[in-house]
Amino acid sequence: RFSGTFVGNAESASPPPAAASPPAVAAATLPAVPTIPVVPTIVGVPNTVAEGVLNPNEVKPPASGTRKARVLYDYEAADSTELALLADEMITVYSLPGMDPDWLIGERGNQKGKVPVTYLELLS
Numbered sequence: 001r002f003s004g005t006f007v008g009n010a011e012s013a014s015p016p017p018a019a020a021s022p023p024a025v026a027a028a029t030l031p032a033v034p035t036i037p038v039v040p041t042i043v044g045v046p047n048t049v050a051e052g053v054l055n056p057n058e059v060k061p062p063a064s065g066t067r068k069a070r071v072l073y074d075y076e077a078a079d080s081t082e083l084a085l086l087a088d089e090m091i092t093v094y095s096l097p098g099m100d101p102d103w104l105i106g107e108r109g110n111q112k113g114k115v116p117v118t119y120l121e122l123l124s
Helices: none
Strands: 067-071 090-094 103-108 111-116 120-122
Touching: 090 120
Parallel strands: none
Antiparallel strands: 067 090, 067 120, 090 103, 103 111
């Protein structure tokens, strides 16, 4: 028969011996590694895109990787780098290397600009 109280193993509550833990390495003993700033260069895309400033008129769509998308909600462009959207319209979208994954480049006729991915239903 088992009693109503539980008796645990007293040894399991003790910490492991110091020899079992990995040796600590002080951060001050690590060699200093110089950091070199990296500016991505994208072939065929002006440096303004690589630096985070997008001029949609200078961006060329990739040879492959464009998709159609249906706009789910109206979207008002915050500035000239973004494309205003109307719900249920169809646009062509693509991404650029190094671009924020929450945004795509959208094209409608001769208009081009960044569009938020969450406002789109990507089609085949």
